[in-house]
Amino acid sequence: QVQLVESGVGLVQPGVSLRLSCAASGFTFSTYYMCWVRQGPGKGLEWVSSIYADGSNTYYTNSVKGRFTISRDNAKNTLYLQMNSLKSEDTAVYYCVQGYNYDYWGQGTQVTVSS
Secondary structure (H helix, E strand, C coil): CCEEEEECCEEECCCCCEEEEEEEECCCHHHCCEEEEEECCCCCEEEEEEECCCCCCEEECHHHCCCEEEEEECCCCEEEEEECCCCHHHCEEEEEEECCCCCEECCCEEEEECC
């Protein structure tokens, strides 16, 4: 069965960096478009970033452009989100999501940015 397991939970101060990882299994990871989606406290779901199956194209929501970088290692079946210059508004549960139709979701990992 499809499994997506995020890691990288953290309580960090504003301005620092954090990298999230998502270990994928149960499907051919290298053939799937993947995304990161987040949900801040009291907010709805927000798409953050996406990457093509071969990593050739990446996309970001405006609020994270220039600060976040999505990447993948298809040999390791792992998706990453490098988050730099973190802000308090980045506080959210971050989900790793498979596919254009958001077919499968990880359990989410909490990122808290606070001084």
